[in-house]
Amino acid sequence: MTTLDEVIRAEKLHKAFRLGGGKTITALDHIDLSVKKGQLTAVIGPDGAGKTTLMRLIAGLMDPTDGSLTVLGKDSVKDAEEIQSRISYMPQKFGLYEDLTVQENMDLYADLHGVPKETRPARYKKLLEMMGLERFTGRFAGKLSGGMKQKLGLACTLVRSPDLLLLDEPTVGVDPLSRRELWEIIKQFVKDENLSVFVSTAYMNEAEMASEVYVLHEGHVLADGTPEDLCRIAENRCFTVSPEAGVPTRILQAHLLDDMDHVVDAVPRGGEVHFITKGKDPVPYLRAHHMEARPAEPKLEDGFMILLRKAEKGILPPTEESKKALDLGSRPSQEVNIRVKNLVKKFGDFTAVANTSFEVHKGEIFGLLGPNGAGKTTTFKMLCGLLPETSGFLSVAGVDLRKARTRARANIGYVAQKFSLYSNMTVIENMEFYGGVYGLPPKRMKERIKELSEEFYLSDRMEQKAGDLPGGYKQRLSMACALLHEPKILFLDEPTSGIDPLARRNFWRQITTLAALGTTIIITTHFMEEAEYCDRFMIQDNGHLLAIGSPSDIRKELGRPKADMDDIFIAIVERAREKGEGA
Structure with a gap:
């Protein structure tokens, strides 16, 4: 039962997709979720967690397989059109028209949303000023920088005043300066218009701005609560250590990550290495090198990493070659x-x-x-x-x-920003194709494919189509193909x-x-x-x-x-x- 202070309520929400051969894949597995009115709520999780599927269900772009979902007090299936008339949704790839100007894009979305002509000038003025786009109304969208495109996308999403704003990773590929400006705008709308915002993000410092955070993993909710609640998961387990003189932080980080018996996570931060312990036992590498670790305040990312490590295999075990490399x-x-x-x-x-x-x-x-x-x-x-x-x-x-x-x-080896291998070919077919492009002799190609498939943990995926791989595996395949010719x-x-x-x-x-x-x-x-x-x-x-x-x-x-x-x-x-x- 949806309450007056809720804009989204999911109960036992389930979404499965049918694949070829009668197989199905579960994107969301009977999850419960509640998003309060007038606040910023975030959802975080690894690739394939179900974040985008959840966004599309809320937006009424697909129907649940099972369970119930109400949005603004309305049933997401029966009342999909009414819901869509009251929400705004900015997907990862927002549909700007690059051969139209900034002004023409805004006019087009105002027409699509039925924004009255008499209310447009005041709304446009506010949006353009907040986005810093008032000097660029005559510029083609295709000529804008990435950060400005994202701001224009947000402006087009907000040409009407929605009751709920859905943002699916709105700042991916945007630099920190533009990201900060975008978030200042979003927070201002929450404050000025009591706007309810539901956002998925890959940036933990963005999730920290939310009033409540949901952690998704393989279609399940691992945890939810305030950012402070998620920080407390890592309480008394976070430490900072400085590397020895002349040693890059990534080398110290690698040594700590390789100690999977004692260390949950390690990451360079502020010229030092911030790490999370599994228990109270001292870390052997630090003891052997007489390095002293100092207690550190936990962050939301620390709680998130602990949850992920519990839920899946986590960081890949180091190969013998990778261990030896650190000593070279x-x-x-x-x-x-x-x-x-x-x-x-x-x-x-x-x-x-x-x-x-x-x-x-x-x-x-x-x-x-x-x-x-x-x-x-x-x-x-x-x-x-x-x-x-x-x-x-x-x-x-x-x-x-x-x-x-x-x-x-x-x-030269090259890995593009967007996955650029052949999606309809299997992992091994892609590797053989690129080995041929690089002119590798058959025997050497076979050796390199074996070496790299083991190094990048692709051995059990060799017959899978590249387009069906999770994001992390696509990245590994891109790396393996780029390194075939050494x-x-x-x-x-x-x-x-x-x-x-x-x-x-x-x-x-x-x-x-x-x-x-x-x-x-x-x-x-x-x-x-x-x-x-x-x-x-x-x-x-x-x-x-x-x-x-x-x-x-x-x-x-x-x-x-x-x-x-x-x-x-x-x-x-x-x-x-x-x-x-x-x-």
């Missing part, structure tokens, strides 16, 4: 793998990259960071040989890209976008091994905490290089030795914009 040395060599000097890229009169210079060494993890539209993707594509430079010098693995682009590419340099374009913290831990443990074995890693990411894994990173904005160095060097330069990376990123970008750099 933790610093990159002096050998230069990538050399960039006075690099410029122009598109007509627009300068995307302005006179950038840097070097990357063998075995180094190097991050390319920046706000949406900063020029980092353009820089990344030039380094990969996917885009020619306008001027300047660029060499990769000792090869001048201007003179021998094809030869340089033979030394490239010297691996390019990763936002490889962890939209995947949960547990999958990100597994991913970075494997990257740590690759770097220790001498592979050079170039990565772009919008998860700023991942800059902690980098030996060095650079931050760009408007095509200009604003900062370059190790995490500790950049913190020291800012005078903020313990700040988290989101704050560091925002401080550097805002400081440069205030000075007019790169404007």
Whole structure:
């Protein structure tokens, strides 16, 4: 029975999908859920947890298999049209029309929602001002940065005043500055219009803003409560430890993660490693190296990780090779793998990259960071040989890209942001196809497929179609295919976008091994905490290089030795914009 202060109520809600051959897959397994009116409620969970299915059921886009679901006091099946007239829903891939202007997109959605003409000017004015889009009403949506597209999507979603706003991972692929601005807008609507918001998110610091949080896993609710309630799950089990001098935090993290008997989770944070213990026993690695851990305040992510580790296998057990790799040395060599000097890229009169210079060494993890539209993707594509430079010098693995682009590419592995393998082919068919593309002899191809399928835990999925894999497995398959020809340099374009913290831990443990074995890693990411894994990173904005160095060097330069990376990123970008750099 729905109460007056509820906007969503699910009782024994069940959703199953039929597959070929009479098989079914359960997305939601008889869950109970209640969302209160006038507040922000979040749902978090790993890939395949059922978050998007839940959103679509609430939006009336599909019917439950069993159980009941009421939205705004109405039955989600019988009253679907009435519900849809009172809610707004922003899916992960919101349908902006890229060949229409900002204003034309808003007009189109106002028409679709039946917003009266006389109320539009005031609503548009409020939305455009809050989104910072008032100067861009005549710009085509396709010409906006990623962050601005998300803001326009939210504006189009809110052209009418809904009773309930559904947001499905609204900030995936958005930089910290744009993410902060987007959340300030959402919170303002909750406050000003008593708006009820139900959001799914991959960012734990976003979930911390909610009044209540639900944790989903494989269609089940593992826990729900306030962010403080979920923090308490990790009470008295969180600690911080500093790495030995000259040792990257990712190496210490890897040693801790490998100790699955004593450690639940470990993650670089603020130049140190934050970890969760299983019990009260001391951690052998820390004792052996005379390292002292200090108690730390638990965060929502800590409670979340404990719940996930209980619910599934958790972090992949380390291979013998990955363990040995940690002892090979933790610093990159002096050998230069990538050399960039006075690099410029122009598109007509627009300068995307302005006179950038840097070097990357063998075995180094190097991050390319920046706000949406900063020029980092353009820089990344030039380094990969996917885009020619306008001027300047660029060499990769000792090869001048201007003179021998094809030869340089033979030394490169590339993992795209979006899954780009063949969905209708099986795992092994994809690996064999890419092995053929890279020209591997049959015997060596067979050996490499066996090695990589074991290394990335794909052996039991070899006959499964790539398109049917969960997100984390798709990422592993992309990595395996990119590494078949043993490239010297691996390019990763936002490889962890939209995947949960547990999958990100597994991913970075494997990257740590690759770097220790001498592979050079170039990565772009919008998860700023991942800059902690980098030996060095650079931050760009408007095509200009604003900062370059190790995490500790950049913190020291800012005078903020313990700040988290989101704050560091925002401080550097805002400081440069205030000075007019790169404007």
